[in-house]
Amino acid sequence: MSASRENGSVGKVQQRRSNRLLWLAVVLLGAGIVAYMIATHDLRQINGKLNRIARLVSKRTGEGPLTGLTRAREIMTCFSSNVVVDLGSPWQKVAEREELTAVIHHTRSSAESIDVTVRDRNTSVQRTNHTAVTVTTVEAAVGYRGSVDRDVRIFRIFWVKDRAGWVIERVEAADSIRPPPGLRAWES
């Protein structure tokens, strides 16, 4: 009788221990998930913004002018006011957000379709000064007068975090195929 009581109490102790271990595992797992979410919060925000820009710049055939304007305005929120965009030849350097918006709107309205795909990205975040750099490969297919022009380029994107979140401060073309000097920029 006493042996079975002892066995029962030992069993309860073991069950409590295993319950505690289970709780500990759950708490640790939860803490791990929270830590991961906090650690990758900036990264996810930057990736989300990059995807959003690709989506907003892309254009389907038959898009109305109002949609184009709305999208250009939306794209503006992803850039800082003094953004510098230097995509290399054949594109001209753009040094202000309003100018960039106008260029994007003009490009989108003159093209029949635009398909932007972000192929690869590698972001490093500097938490101390709220800056980040993304090196990304972007593929674009632009439909124009019945033909489709394709281009793949590597860009270096410099981000800065302000009150509204991460915004792009500078975009420049990274080394890939360097165009020869003296070629005139193509104007659409």
Add this chain to the structure above:
Amino acid sequence: MSLHLHFSPPDHQASLFQRILVGRDLRITLRRGLLVAIAAWLFFRFVCLPVRVRGSSMEPTFQNGEMHAACLLQHLWRNPQRGDVVVISMSGTRAFYLKRILALPGERIAFSNGVLLIDGRNFEEAYIEEHGTWTMPEMTVPDGEYFVAGDNRAIPIERHTLGTVNKSMIMGGVVF
């Protein structure tokens, strides 16, 4: 409770379908499948890269939508040569350019009304269908770099991706 899966019936009981599907012994078949998968991954990752052509910059040599294969080991034992069609890495093996090497390190290159000039002399390009009107001032290709361009000279030079590329970005050459 244990679950026993028996996939190796005696020969006379095994149906033809089952023998084709899993072989005589499932474990051996799985092992072989795994080996084949690893070998295929290694082959396509380090030896042969399937390339789908997108765009018209290499026409008429390569048409939009065609499938080709590039040898990633080609430049291990020899430097890229003029006329080689090479794969230029843009993002690992996911995005790349397909271009032809026109000038080697240290050479002077120019275009004059569609004619390619290497070190001041005309260079005949047999792979070109329409010579176009490309004109480009002479430049010297820096050491360790190659001058690349597409075969489609009907595209205006300003709209064509051409220029110098570092040797490290050349992944391999197109073999067929």
